[in-house]
Amino acid sequence: MEPSEKEQTIGIVGAGLVGCLAALAFASKGYSVTLFELRPDPRTVDSSQRNLRSINLAVSNRGIRALKYVDSEMADRVLKHIIPMKGRMIHDITGTKQESQVYGLNGECINSIDRSFLNNCLLEELDNSNVRTFFNHKLVKLDSNNSSRMTFIDGDGQTQVYEFDFVIGCDGAHSQFRYQLQRGMRMDYSQKYIDMQYLELYIPPNDDPENKFSIDANHLHIWPRHNFMLIALANQDGSFTSTFFSPWSVIEGIKTSDEFLHFFKQNFPDAYKLIGEAPLVKAFDSNPRGSLMQVSCYPYSNGRGIILGDAAHSMVPFYGQGMNCGFEDVRVLMELIEANDGDIQAAFKQYSPSRKDDLDAICKLALDNYYEMSSKVVDVGYLIRKKLDYTLGRILKNKWLPLYTMVSFRDDIPYAKAIEIEQKQKNILNNVQVGVVGAAVVYGLVKFGQYWNRR
Amino acid sequence: MEPSEKEQTIGIVGAGLVGCLAALAFASKGYSVTLFELRPDPRTVDSSQRNLRSINLAVSNRGIRALKYVDSEMADRVLKHIIPMKGRMIHDITGTKQESQVYGLNGECINSIDRSFLNNCLLEELDNSNVRTFFNHKLVKLDSNNSSRMTFIDGDGQTQVYEFDFVIGCDGAHSQFRYQLQRGMRMDYSQKYIDMQYLELYIPPNDDPENKFSIDANHLHIWPRHNFMLIALANQDGSFTSTFFSPWSVIEGIKTSDEFLHFFKQNFPDAYKLIGEAPLVKAFDSNPRGSLMQVSCYPYSNGRGIILGDAAHSMVPFYGQGMNCGFEDVRVLMELIEANDGDIQAAFKQYSPSRKDDLDAICKLALDNYYEMSSKVVDVGYLIRKKLDYTLGRILKNKWLPLYTMVSFRDDIPYAKAIEIEQKQKNILNNVQVGVVGAAVVYGLVKFGQYWNRR
Numbered sequence: 001m002e003p004s005e006k007e008q009t010i011g012i013v014g015a016g017l018v019g020c021l022a023a024l025a026f027a028s029k030g031y032s033v034t035l036f037e038l039r040p041d042p043r044t045v046d047s048s049q050r051n052l053r054s055i056n057l058a059v060s061n062r063g064i065r066a067l068k069y070v071d072s073e074m075a076d077r078v079l080k081h082i083i084p085m086k087g088r089m090i091h092d093i094t095g096t097k098q099e100s101q102v103y104g105l106n107g108e109c110i111n112s113i114d115r116s117f118l119n120n121c122l123l124e125e126l127d128n129s130n131v132r133t134f135f136n137h138k139l140v141k142l143d144s145n146n147s148s149r150m151t152f153i154d155g156d157g158q159t160q161v162y163e164f165d166f167v168i169g170c171d172g173a174h175s176q177f178r179y180q181l182q183r184g185m186r187m188d189y190s191q192k193y194i195d196m197q198y199l200e201l202y203i204p205p206n207d208d209p210e211n212k213f214s215i216d217a218n219h220l221h222i223w224p225r226h227n228f229m230l231i232a233l234a235n236q237d238g239s240f241t242s243t244f245f246s247p248w249s250v251i252e253g254i255k256t257s258d259e260f261l262h263f264f265k266q267n268f269p270d271a272y273k274l275i276g277e278a279p280l281v282k283a284f285d286s287n288p289r290g291s292l293m294q295v296s297c298y299p300y301s302n303g304r305g306i307i308l309g310d311a312a313h314s315m316v317p318f319y320g321q322g323m324n325c326g327f328e329d330v331r332v333l334m335e336l337i338e339a340n341d342g343d344i345q346a347a348f349k350q351y352s353p354s355r356k357d358d359l360d361a362i363c364k365l366a367l368d369n370y371y372e373m374s375s376k377v378v379d380v381g382y383l384i385r386k387k388l389d390y391t392l393g394r395i396l397k398n399k400w401l402p403l404y405t406m407v408s409f410r411d412d413i414p415y416a417k418a419i420e421i422e423q424k425q426k427n428i429l430n431n432v433q434v435g436v437v438g439a440a441v442v443y444g445l446v447k448f449g450q451y452w453n454r455r
Numbered sequence: 456m457e458p459s460e461k462e463q464t465i466g467i468v469g470a471g472l473v474g475c476l477a478a479l480a481f482a483s484k485g486y487s488v489t490l491f492e493l494r495p496d497p498r499t500v501d502s503s504q505r506n507l508r509s510i511n512l513a514v515s516n517r518g519i520r521a522l523k524y525v526d527s528e529m530a531d532r533v534l535k536h537i538i539p540m541k542g543r544m545i546h547d548i549t550g551t552k553q554e555s556q557v558y559g560l561n562g563e564c565i566n567s568i569d570r571s572f573l574n575n576c577l578l579e580e581l582d583n584s585n586v587r588t589f590f591n592h593k594l595v596k597l598d599s600n601n602s603s604r605m606t607f608i609d610g611d612g613q614t615q616v617y618e619f620d621f622v623i624g625c626d627g628a629h630s631q632f633r634y635q636l637q638r639g640m641r642m643d644y645s646q647k648y649i650d651m652q653y654l655e656l657y658i659p660p661n662d663d664p665e666n667k668f669s670i671d672a673n674h675l676h677i678w679p680r681h682n683f684m685l686i687a688l689a690n691q692d693g694s695f696t697s698t699f700f701s702p703w704s705v706i707e708g709i710k711t712s713d714e715f716l717h718f719f720k721q722n723f724p725d726a727y728k729l730i731g732e733a734p735l736v737k738a739f740d741s742n743p744r745g746s747l748m749q750v751s752c753y754p755y756s757n758g759r760g761i762i763l764g765d766a767a768h769s770m771v772p773f774y775g776q777g778m779n780c781g782f783e784d785v786r787v788l789m790e791l792i793e794a795n796d797g798d799i800q801a802a803f804k805q806y807s808p809s810r811k812d813d814l815d816a817i818c819k820l821a822l823d824n825y826y827e828m829s830s831k832v833v834d835v836g837y838l839i840r841k842k843l844d845y846t847l848g849r850i851l852k853n854k855w856l857p858l859y860t861m862v863s864f865r866d867d868i869p870y871a872k873a874i875e876i877e878q879k880q881k882n883i884l885n886n887v888q889v890g891v892v893g894a895a896v897v898y899g900l901v902k903f904g905q906y907w908n909r910r
Contacts, residue, residue, distance in 0.1 A: 179634065182646075186746055190645035191637075291641055 007032050008344065011150055011164035013139050014038075014171030017115070018309030018326035020122035022168055023131045025070045025334050034162065035126065036137040036152060038171070043120055054200060056233035056241040057118060058085065058110040058220065058320030065411040066327035069334065071125075078121045083234045084109035089219035090377055091230075095269030100219060101377065101386075105393045105402070108409040110220070110320060112233040114241065142167065142180035144305035166344050169307040170326075173295050173314035181305050189297040194316055194367070197289040198245045201230075203274045205238025212238025214274055222373055223268045229374040230268050242275065245374070251289060257281040292316045294363055299352035306348050308333065313359045318369040319407060325362050328411070329355070357416035365407065365419070388429060400425060462487050463799065466605055466619035468594050469493075469626030472570070473764030473781035475577035477623055478586045480525045480789050489617065490581065491592040491607060493626070498575055509655060511688035511696040512573060513540065513565040513675065513775035520866040521782035524789065526580075533576045538689045539564035544674035545832055546685075550724030555674060556832065556841075560848045560857070563864040565675070565775060567688040569696065573778075597622065597635035599760035621799050624762040625781075628750050628769035636760050644752040649771055649822070652744040653700050656685075658729045660693025667693025669729055677828055678723045684829040685723050697730065700829070706744065712736040747771045749818055754807035761803050763788065768814040773824040774862060776817050783866070784810070812871035820862065820874070843884060855880060 010026045012019050015037035023035045059082055067075035086109045087102035103110060126133055136155030143149045148167040152160045169177025173191075182189060205212045213234060215221055221240070223230035228246035235241060254260050257280075264280055265272045272280070295314035300307050309326030332355060336347035376382040392400040401410065406418035413421070465481045467474050470492035478490045514537055522530035541564045542557035558565060581588055591610030598604045603622040607615045624632025628646075637644060660667045668689060670676055676695070678685035683701035690696060709715050712735075719735055720727045727735070750769035755762050764781030787810060791802035831837040847855040856865065861873035868876070 174638065183629065186648040186748075188645075188647045190643075190647075192643045192645075193641040293641075 008166065009164045010034070011148065011162055011167045012036070013150070013167070013169050013177045014175075014309075014311070015119075015123065015126075015133060015135070016170060016172060016309070017119055017122065017323050018330065019168075019170030020119065020126060021066065021070060021327055022170055022308060022330045022333075023133075024074065024122070024125055024129060025330050027129045027131045028071055029334070029337075033131045034164070035131055035133045036139065036150070037133070037135045038138050038176075039135065040155075041123070041135045042116060043123060054115045054241065055198065055243050055317050056235070057113050057115050057323050058233070059113055059118075060110040060320065060324050060408040061108075061411040062321070062408075063324035063327045066324075066331040069331045074125050078118065078125070079111070081117065081121070081236060082111035082113045083217055083236060084111050085220045085233070086218050087220070088373075088377060089216055089221045091221060091223045091268070091270060092378075093225070093267065093269075095272075098215075100216075103404060104409055105390060105405060108405070109218070110408055112220070112235070114235055115323075139171070139176045139180065142177060142305065143184070144181060144302060145184055148304045166348070167305045169305065169311045170309045172310045173293055175307060175311035177305070178297070178307050178311050181302065181307065185299075185302040187297055187299065190295070191314075192294045194292040194294065195247050195249075196245055196292050196316075196370075197248050197251050198243050198292065199251070199283060199289055200287055201242040201244060201275055201283050202279060203232055203240035203242050203271070204276075204279075209238075213240075214238075215240070222377065223271060224374050224377050225267055226375045228267075230271055231373075232271070240274075242271065245370075254284075257284045260284040294367065296360065296363060298356055300355065301348040301352055303345050303348050306333070306351060313363055315363045315366040316370060317366070318373055319362065319366040321362050321366060321407065324408075325359070325415075358414045361415040361419050362407070365403075365415070385429065385433070388432065389425070392425075392429075463620040464489070464618075466603065466617055466622045467491070468605070468622070468624050468632045469630075469764075469766070470574075470578065470581075470588060470590070471625060471627060471764070472574055472577065472778050473785065474623075474625030475574065475581060476521065476525060476782055477625055477763060477785045477788075478588075479529065479577070479580055479584060480785050482584045482586045483526055484789070484792075488586045489619070490586055490588045491594065491605070492588070492590045493593050493631075494590065495610075496578070496590045497571060498578060509570050509696065510653065510698050510772050511690070512568050512570050512778050513688070514568055514573075515565045515775065515779050515863040516866040517776070517863075518779035518782040521779075521786040524786045529580050533573065533580070534566070536572065536576070536691060537566035537568045538672055538691060539566050540675045540688070541673050542675070543828075543832065544671055544676045546676060546678045546723070546725060548680070548722065548724075550727075553670075555671075558859060559864055560845060560860060563860070564673070565863055567675070567690070569690055570778075594626070594631045594635065597632060597760065598639070599636060599757060600639055603759045621803070622760045624760065624766045625764045627765045628748055630762060630766035632760070633752070633762050633766050636757065636762065640754075640757040642752055642754065645750070646769075647749045649747040649749065650702050650704075651700055651747050651771075651825075652703050652706050653698050653747065654706070654738060654744055655742055656697040656699060656730055656738050657734060658687055658695035658697055658726070659731075664693075668695075669693075670695070677832065678726060679829050679832050680722050681830045683722075685726055686828075687726070695729075697726065700825075709739075712739045715739040749822065751815065751818060753811060755810065756803040756807055758800050758803050761788070761806060768818055770818045770821040771825060772821070773828055774817065774821040776821060776862065779863075780814070780817050780870075813869045816870040816874050817862070820858075820870070840884065840888070843887065844880070847880075847884075 009032045012023050012033065012035045015035050019035060023033050027033045064075065064079065067078060086107060087100050090099045090101060137152040137160065139150060140153055141151035144167055147163055148165065149161060149163045150167060154160050169175055169181065171177050181187065203214060206214050215232070217234040221232040228250055230242060230244050232240040232242040254263055261277060261280055293314055294316060295310070297312060300312045308329040310322065313325065315322050333347060333351055336350050336354070337344055340346040389402045393402050393405065401421060403418060403422040406413045406421060407415065464487045467478050467488065467490045470490050474490060478488050482488045519530065519534065522533060541562060542555050545554045545556060592607040592615065594605060595608055596606035599622055602618055603620065604616060604618045605622060609615050624630055624636065626632050636642065658669060661669050670687070672689040676687040683705055685697060685699050687695040687697040709718055716732060716735060748769055749771060750765070752767060755767050763784040765777065768780065770777050788802065788806055791805050791809070792799055795801040844857045848857050848860065856876060858873060858877040861868045861876065862870065
């Protein structure tokens with residue numbers, strides 16, 4: 001780590017996952033970093049006040065690589081709390097059958113962790129760094145053409161103005177930083193709501209501390225029902241954070257909590273028992289219904305300010321890559337700064353064209369994966385094809401890589417490249433399938449001929 | 456006009472063209488209307504302070520119909536200042552040849568008017584209405600879920616809170632109202648910059664008051680040069696507002712005002728003389744370069760608040776429909792309120808699905824028309840096809856309508872319907888052309904046969 005000749009100042013907006021990692025990354029390189037967050041310090045807030053709209057995170061290789069890039073000891077401290085998930089566990093509609101579908105070729109896992117828990121871990125790391133952190137600071141203005149001046153309203157309603165050499169927005173899908181940045185540059189932008197809501201549910205731990213998980217902890221549980229689905233990811237205390245996804249019309253068609261109980265019992269009989277009637281009624285009546293939005297924009301920077309994470313590319317949660325991709329943003333940016341010998345402006349400018357295809361790719365994959373999770377995982381054709389795909393993966397080793405493996409377990413293959421490779425493999429698979437079906441038909445004809453002759 | 460049982464209150468943000476017309480429209484129906492504008496009253500501002508990024512407006516039938524719908528006497532007062540333009544005047548690259556291409560089948564005209572002049576006319580009308588107007592009011596917050604409360608910072612830096620039954624945002628492409636509205640609803644939104652800048656120029660009037668226009672006043676002048684173009688529209692004082700459109704790379708490739716003079720002289724020799732060297736240098740050095748952005752979103756309303764005009768559908772200026780379409784928004788909305796017997800909430804809700812296809816259609820047409828104006832107007836194939844199109848229009852009367860006629864001169868054909876009709880006619884024209892070419896080929900073969908036999 002080389003200290004810069006003149007210590008450059010970095011202002012970061014948003015102390016969520018990506019903002020915290022970006023702050024740690026710049027601080028570890030010797031920059032003077034200040035981090036601002038709209039909300040109060042989550043560690044000081046009563047946990048009953050949380051917004052009940054979380055979906056557990058699945059940390060995978062890209063996220064882990066970025067954490068390690070910033071500080072490998074820090075990564076170890078943070079990652080000791082994760083629960084590995086080696087595959088999907090598919091729950092059938094009778095509530096009696098579960099089927100494991102592994103994710104990796106060689107037992108690789110994605111890893112469950114509670115979002116707010118991970119966020120708090122990163123805030124603890126910040127406490128032990130040189131980063132100055134201000135909570136309750138609402139960004140109201142950003143001038144980032146020459147210098148980078150940001151105006152905040154603090155918790156006492158006072159206006160505070162700060163100036164930095166460079167500023168970074170990590171303030172999520174509804175980013176105020178992005179909105180301010182857009183005003184001074186030509187940024188294409190689109191946000192699109194997906195016709196889908198989600199409702200947070202909760203599976204409590206067992207009473208027995210020796211056997212605290214009521215379903216297998218090391219799987220991502222899915223109740224796929226085509227048009228809608230339920231998922232559940234384990235927490236360290238034995239509980240599971242569960243989420244019900246459906247089109248708005250489905251949930252809005254359910255008028256009373258009694259109807260909801262009936263619906264739930266019919267579709268998810270085992271989960272119905274695990275969650276319990278009273279909590280289901282409470283969740284239906286009081287939990288907020290989350291909406292899902294895709295955000296894309298271009299470019300991400302004007303040379304002085306840049307946006308990372310959801311502020312630049314909010315995606316639907318179905319590939320488990322939102323946070324991993326945001327962490328990768330940080331690593332990619334820091335490596336560009338290194339490659340430019342600390343010239344941050346040059347790195348900011350190179351970031352947009354170098355990152356665009358990969359961000360577009362993962363946003364599309366995330367959307368497509370809803371269909372895979374909610375429907376295809378129980379389709380026989382899909383399962384045969386997947387079996388073939390994984391068999392080839394095992395036989396041909398690094399010469400054949402299933403898409404899921406490339407996205408989740410190979411941090412060295414950019415997202416867009418993964419799609420490109422997958423496309424080539426798909427073409428080959430199609431030919432193989434045609435060959436297999438053709439062989440089967442020929443075999444059938446031969447058999448039929450033998451039968452015919454033997455009549 | 457029926458007074459509502461209880462006088463309903465309407466708050467409108469943005470005192471530009473569409474906001475003023477919306478205010479007049481609601482006031483004329485007996486509603487209590489308050490209009491807010493971020494900027495100071497333009498009539499009190501020194502005209503040398505204006506932003507030098509205006510493009511003259513072309514008022515056509517849709518705009519006129521909306522003005523008349525609101526108040527036909529007001530329409531007459533406003534429209535007496537327009538200059539009719541019966542066609543395009545194409546200037547060739549030698550600077551010596553001009554060619555008129557008429558717009559209508561029967562001499563119909565679009566009408567040139569200065570944007571700020573028209574805006575001031577509408578503000579004068581507001582002065583004589585019951586509308587309360589507040590300038591220097593910056594919208595900072597909108598709560599529009601149950602009641603509709605808007606918070607402004609006024610010119611003295613004081614916070615002002617107002618509450619209305621319904622609120623309307625007409626504050627342009629970078630609408631703060633829309634941004635605030637989006638926060639409480641699921642609104643898809645996209646903004647896309649077109650790779651094009653524009654530079655405002657000015658052709659002064661002749662000294663001779665009997666002959667004040669230096670080029671024909673009753674044409675929209677175009678210097679089409681494929682990749683870039685110059686246009687000019689007349690003002691009542693004999694001057695022309697002229698605009699140079701080009702991709703950013705073209706203007707940014709011109710480094711000095713000397714280079715700009717050289718470029719201009721080569722490409723627009725007659726305009727070069729009309730504008731003059733010194734003003735060209737001044738414009739190149741000091742006038743801001745405008746950017747062009749398309750905005751689309753959906754839906755436009757949450758039932759309490761609605762966006763109209765550029766706030767909902769900013770389009771590029773090449774079909775001359777931006778203002779006309781915004782005015783039409785007002786008429787369509789008011790007619791929906793009438794159709795719902797004054798139930799504004801119902802009308803707001805119906806507006807989005809009923810208006811979407813038309814707004815998408817005109818935004819696309821506007822973009823496509825750049826290609827027509829800058830290139831196709833000098834293409835022989837295009838001119839033959841257009842001649843055929845217009846000939847059929849004249850022969851078949853209302854049974855055959857050129858697209859330009861439907862968009863600009865037929866306020867009774869919705870934009871999307873116009874495209875649909877055009878598509879059908881295009882298919883017929885293609886067949887006619889194939890027939891004509893086929894006949895020509897047959898004729899040629901026959902002639903060749905005769906020649907061959909006579910050899």
